Amino acid sequence: MHALPLPETFDRKAVAQFAQTLMDHRGGDAVLDASAVTRMGVPAVELLVAARKQWLVDGHSLRISDASAAFLSTLDDIGVSLDLLHAEAPA
Amino acid sequence: MDEFREMFFVECDELLEGLANGLRTMEAPNFEKETVHAVFRAVHSIKGGAAAFGLTTLVTFAHRFETLLDLIRSDRMDTPPPIIALLHRSSDCLSDLVAAARLATEADQSRVDALLAELDALIDDDDGPADTSFEFTPITLDFNAAPAMAPAAGLQVQMKPTFDLYRSGNDPLALLAALRKLGETTVTLRTDGVPALADWSIERPQLGWDIRIAGAVTEADIRSVFEFVDDCCTLSISAIADEPATETFLPLEVAVPGPAAAEPQPADVAAAPAAAPAVNRPAPPLAEPAQGATIRVGLERVDRLMNMIGELVIKEAMLSQVIQTAGLHESPDVVAGLDSIRQLAGDIQESVMAIRAQPLKLVFQRMHRILREAADATGKPVRLVTIGEQTEVDKTMIERLIDPLTHMIRNSVDHGLEDAVTRQRRGKPQEGTITLSAAHRSGRVQIEISDDGGGINRPKVRQIAEDRGLIAPGSNLSPSEIDQLLFLPGFSSKDEVSALSGRGVGLDVVRREIMALGGRVMIDSVEGKGTTFAIALPLTLAVLEGMLIQLGDQTMVLPITAVQETLQPDQSMLHGVGQGSQLLANRGELIPIIDLCQTFGLDEPESEGGVLIVVESDSRKRAAFRVDGIFDQRQVVIKSLEQNYGRVPGVSAATILGDGKIALIIDPEEIILSLSNDHGRHMAAMASNG
Structure with missing residues (x-):
């Protein structure tokens, strides 16, 4: 499965653009590659939460792979763990 | 009293929207329990308001409806598809009853009775709603009423930023970091309000935090952190002993099973929140978002x-x-x-x-019902996927889009999708999918209705057009030109089409309605894969950004959204073809040149000079318009020409210029479409003329 790379600077501007990218990839399982993220704001996390819910509703899986240190650090600061941004498709 | 009554009905609209949304969410296998609660609350609120105004029919129906929902929310009834279908029909009926009450008309009582019988068959009559006071009494947070905090075990902060916080360049991360400096903190993210992506908008942030700060921290310490952003977020501070009852947090500390072993989780209650307090604790002041003061204006x-x-x-x-x-x-x-x-x-x-x-959601939501009814009428299993519901358009357009979209959805179900048996034979899922999407694109709003059916049967379309004398037998038509024939007046007729979509209204009427909104309808169909109808609409019907051009002694306006580039070409870029036609060689592409003076029957300039404006239509066709000059770009106010004068080919509307003169606003799409003399294309262009 092709992994969608998350923006390096995942700020408010990038969130608006990436939301559309995510919408374009609805309807199937998806992997988000977080390896390049060097900076991330709260709106980006909210987008990922919304995406998780969408994938759950759609019945597909959504996973985040290769999370960078900056990505994980931001999640830690915000108070959410990586696992809780994952959606698993129904068996 | 009338004012309160009208306010009730306006609120009903919002509640019904929430109800329909909730029921659609409940179609998914792993919907959250909170969704049922929200659906229940919507019906219960309508019932309460209806009772206050003595609307007994509405109250009776809502009562039975909520009783069924109560069984579901208390886990005494599952929600297999037939139950969900009944809930949808009940929601539709409730909506009709609200509309009837609003207009003081009679509802279809036989339908109400039939649904009540279905509901009653499922409900034990002795089981009323268990607790109708439920949890929906709104509690408003009053900062001034906050008690003086004793710093004993520490304080708990509930914080929810509004979009203003982000817009002002702030980030909650900085606030969280500042709070961490006050003592040992436990940060828990609240995601309960975040909708699924399709309904999500960055401008309506929903994340919130529950932050516990241990030690001798004071309320003043905390408020100082929010000193400069207190109007950009909702804030609640309480002693830790008063921590809130909540079921919908995503606590950081909770150990969750690895994804491979994890059960599919409801979106918000992703894990049993070990850190979350017991549900039966006294509720503290809830940090519900202050939604911003609103007023209703006529x-x-x-x-x-x-x-x-x-x-x-x-x-x-x-x-x-x-x-x-x-x-x-x-x-x-x-x-x-x-x-x-x-x-x-x-x-x-x-x-x-x-x-x-207004968001197109208001229209899209109605389409779910249209689709359900169309699916019932045709016996075809269909699901509707909506994308971009939050895309906003002018309110006038919202209202005028309902009829064309209704027809197109019915058309897609009736003519676009194959029946279940055929689909199975073709290796497709038995359930067809219709996707309704909206997005802003190049200063316009694009709405698409796609089906995954068999695509347009072009030989059949061609045959019908020939049989009805709409095109000459044996006309040389491209696939897209054949598709355009669907928009010809008289293409569909009552004796041919089904009772569902063929109610004497053809796609020609749909196109005319869309054109009246300044929009376009385009078709893209792939045999065996399906058909997409795309509607491109202007953002507003009031003004447009236009390029003022000179044609002979006339000034005209060309919508800037169609303009790709302007150029004064060298002779080497111009190539003659046929009789007097020319092509522009530009960036490796040959583009037909259209002389607008010729198009509008104006005196042509003596010289071959002028300027070429490369335009692209909504259907991605390009042409280069030759004009005598360009002299300004400005916003112009759109005045309907059809209402004040009549229809002029190649012109969409008019405007008043600074010198008081009237200038026509050019319709580039129509001019490009009428480029060819080919009969079929000409007919299609005529169809687009309405």
Whole structure:
């Protein structure tokens, strides 16, 4: 499965653009590659939460792979763990 | 009293929208329990309001409906598809009853009775709603009423930023970091309000935090952190002993099973929140978001404001003209003053447009019901996927889109999708999918209705067109030109089409309605894969950004959204073809040149000079318009030509210029479409003329 790379600077501007990218990839399982993220704001996390819910509703899986240190650090600061941004498709 | 009654019905609209949304969410296998609660609350609120106004039919139905929902929320009833279908039908019926009560008309009682019988069959009559007071009494947070905090075990902060916080360049991360400096903190993210992506908008942030700060921290310490952003977020501070009862947090500390072993989780209750307090604790002041003060304003007042702004734009243009004539246009003070007025007028116009803008969700939501009814009528299993529901368009357009979209959805179910048996034979899922999407694209709103059916049967379409004398037998038509034949008046007829979509209304009427909104309808169909109808609409019906062009002694306006580039070509870029036709060689592409003077029957200039404007239509076709000159770009107020004069081919509307003269607004799509003399294409162009 092709992994969608998350923006390096995942700020408010990038969130608006990436939301559309995510919408374009609805309807199937998806992997988000977080390896390049060097900076991330709260709106980006909210987008990922919304995406998780969408994938759950759609019945597909959504996973985040290769999370960078900056990505994980931001999640830690915000108070959410990586696992809780994952959606698993129904068996 | 009438005012309160009307307010109740307006609230009903919102509750019914929430109800329909919730029921659709419940179609998914792993919907959250909170969804059922929300659905229950919506029905219960409608019932409560209806009782206050003595609307007994509405109360009776809502009561039975909520009783069934109560069984579901208390896990005494599952929600297999037949139950979900019944809930949808009950929601539709409730909506009809609200509409009937609003208009003081009679509802279809036989339908109500039939549904009540279905509901009663499922409900034990002794089981009323268990607790109708439930948890929906709104509690408003009052900062001033917050008790003096003893710092004993520490304090708990609930914080939810509004979009203003982000817009002002702040980030909650900085606030969280500042709070961490006050003592040992436990940060828990609240995601309960975050909708699924399709309904999500960055401008309506929903994340919130529950932050516990241990130790001798004071309320004043905490407030100092929020000193400069206290109007950009909702804030609640309480002693830790008063921590809130909540079931919907995503606690950081919770150990969750690895994804491979994890059960599919409801979106918000992703894990049993070990850190979350017991549910039966006394509820503290809830940090519900202050949604911002709102007022309801009559549409006619907004319309009047919009009209006045239209006049302001015209007056500004006139003033600009006068200044030019008086030779003051080079005075820096005058130029600066005029620019300020222009900027202000633009800002006011945008602000009013924002007031009038409404999400397409209001239309899309109705389509779920249309689809259900169409699926029932045809016996075809269909699901509707909606994308981009939050895309906003002018309110006028919202109302006028309902009929065309209704027809197109019915058309897609009836004619687009194959029946279940055929689909199975073709290796497709038995359930067809219709996707309704919306997005802003290049200054326009694009709405698409796609089906995954068999695609347009072009030989059949061609045959029908020939049989009805719409095209000459054996006409040389491309696939897209054949598709355009569907829009010809008289293509569909009552004796041919089904009772569902063929109610004497053809796609020609749909196209005419869309064109009346300044829009276009395009078709893209792939055999065996399906058909997409795309509607491109302007953002507003009031003004457009236009390029003022000279054609002979006439000034006309070309919508800027269609313009790709302007150029004064070398002779080497021009190539003659056929009789008097020319092509422009530009960036490796050959583009047909259309002389607009010729198109509009104006005197052509003696020289071959002029300027070429490369335009692209909504259907991605390009042409280069030859004009005598370009002399300005500005916003113009759209005035309907059809209402005031009549239909002019190649012209979509008119405007009033600064000198008081009328200028026609060119319709590039129509001109490009009528480029060919081919009969079929000409007919299609005529169809687009309405």
